[in-house]
Amino acid sequence: MKLKKTLPKNWLPSVLAAWFIVPMAxxxxxxxxxxxxxxxxxxxxxxxxxxxxxxxEIGESGKDFAQKYKEIVDVNDRNPGSHFYRVNWSDGxxxxxxxxxxxxxxxxxxxxxxxxxxxxxxxxxxxxGFSISMGLPPRxxxxxxxxxxxxxxxxQRIQEAGWKRWIDPSMPRLNGTEALRYQMSEIENGAGLLxxxxxxxxxxDIWMKIKDMTGWQFYLNDVYMNVQxxxxxxxMDPNLPGAYFLTLGLESKDSFxxxxxxxxDRQRWxxxxxxxxxxxxxxxxxxxxxLSNLGFKIDAKYQNPDE
Numbered sequence: 424m425k426l427k428k429t430l431p432k433n434w435l436p437s438v439l440a441a442w443f444i445v446p447m448a449x450x451x452x453x454x455x456x457x458x459x460x461x462x463x464x465x466x467x468x469x470x471x472x473x474x475x476x477x478x479x480e481i482g483e484s485g486k487d488f489a490q491k492y493k494e495i496v497d498v499n500d501r502n503p504g505s506h507f508y509r510v511n512w513s514d515g516x517x518x519x520x521x522x523x524x525x526x527x528x529x530x531x532x533x534x535x536x537x538x539x540x541x542x543x544x545x546x547x548x549x550x551x552g553f554s555i556s557m558g559l560p561p562r563x564x565x566x567x568x569x570x571x572x573x574x575x576x577x578x579q580r581i582q583e584a585g586w587k588r589w590i591d592p593s594m595p596r597l598n599g600t601e602a603l604r605y606q607m608s609e610i611e612n613g614a615g616l617l618x619x620x621x622x623x624x625x626x627x628d629i630w631m632k633i634k635d636m637t638g639w640q641f642y643l644n645d646v647y648m649n650v651q652x653x654x655x656x657x658x659m660d661p662n663l664p665g666a667y668f669l670t671l672g673l674e675s676k677d678s679f680x681x682x683x684x685x686x687x688d689r690q691r692w693x694x695x696x697x698x699x700x701x702x703x704x705x706x707x708x709x710x711x712x713x714l715s716n717l718g719f720k721i722d723a724k725y726q727n728p729d730e
Contacts, residue, residue, distance in 0.1 A: 510537040529584040551678040559667040578621040586641035587728040592703035596725040599623040645676040
């Protein structure tokens with residue numbers, strides 16, 4: 424009687440409902456638990472996917488960049504005065520990087536990792552360099568002719584985003600097949616460093632002969648870009664799939680010009696750099712005269728976009 428008085432009214436239906444609901448909930452979890460858990464993990468993954476698109480911009484504050492993508496950025500401050508910011512999609516997925524430069528935005532996908540760097544010696548410059556590591560899909564299993572077309576489509580998009588071909592001021596001004604012939608030759612020391620013509624699309628046969636670390640260089644709004652190509656040398660049968668690896672480097676104009684000076688003179692780079700360009704112009708003239716005598720056609724109308 425005492426128990427009955429302490430129980431609320433209509434207690435029996437509530438108890439029966441609980442007896443029914445709890446076993447049903449357990450049964451549903453046992454049957455569909457993996458799907459439910461997968462759904463929860465998918466929700467967590469969606470939070471990560473939000474950061475799979477990373478925007479990089481030369482000059483951005485390193486602290487701001489690290490804070491913006493803190494879930495996927497590792498900061499290395501072990502070297503005094505130097506800071507490195509590594510973005511790594513460690514779960515095996517590939518990221519997308521948007522390269523922002525003024526009003527220009529260029530998206531590149533199949534990105535493996537990104538590394539940025541800043542120097543406390545020049546605190547107002549922010550991040551002065553980025554190195555973007557990427558592949559050509561499908562990863563490690565792309566037909567060579569497909570890789571050729573995908574790579575030159577990338578170079579085309581770079582140009583459409585406003586980037587102009589840049590040739591080292593000490594290098595001869597060569598286009599198309601002329602540039603490739605010189606780049607692959609041993610006519611001069613350093614010939615292999617020539618920036619190739621991004622508007623020239625070679626045949627598959629020639630594509631297969633292009634050397635590793637060949638570069639295509641560009642310039643826009645005080646930023647230099649260098650695209651370099653590498654591939655698995657053990658998978659060079661043109662009839663079978665291969666594996667391609669690209670690095671896309673970005674560097675500020677100030678950092679680039681400083682690199683032309685000795686370490687001791689870098690604080691005075693703005694004063695000293697004009698003399699570097701004078702020397703490079705003389706080297707270009709000498710090289711072009713030599714190549715002209717060998718039958719190469721010089722593009723005398725080309726002018727470096729950073730001049």
